Amino acid sequence: MSACTTCGACCHSYRVEFSVYELDSLGGPVPEAMTEVVNGSTCRMKGTGVVPIRCTALEGELGQLTLCRIYEQRPCPCTELEEGSYGCNKARVRHGLPPLGEWLGN
Numbered sequence: 001m002s003a004c005t006t007c008g009a010c011c012h013s014y015r016v017e018f019s020v021y022e023l024d025s026l027g028g029p030v031p032e033a034m035t036e037v038v039n040g041s042t043c044r045m046k047g048t049g050v051v052p053i054r055c056t057a058l059e060g061e062l063g064q065l066t067l068c069r070i071y072e073q074r075p076c077p078c079t080e081l082e083e084g085s086y087g088c089n090k091a092r093v094r095h096g097l098p099p100l101g102e103w104l105g106n
Helices: 076-080 086-094
Strands: 017-019 035-037 042-045 058-060 066-068
Touching: 017 076
Parallel strands: none
Antiparallel strands: 017 042, 035 042, 058 066
């Protein structure tokens, strides 16, 4: 099991906005019930538009065993954030978790 599927720091750090065309009701993978409308062409994962951020798809506790309930159906911003990347490590450090890999903190 990778740190990417057990950490949850990104799910507690970023607003996850994406095209409405990613919604399952329009042929995409993302369950519409877990989203909210931003405008006519954009929606976001519930829980990511308020502080403190916690994506509605996240199960478990930050830094412990966590699970994205829609990991295989998650939206593009989530699939584009790679384990050990700058964005990943920025979220981990923000929540007191050690960075992964060769991150230089830039």
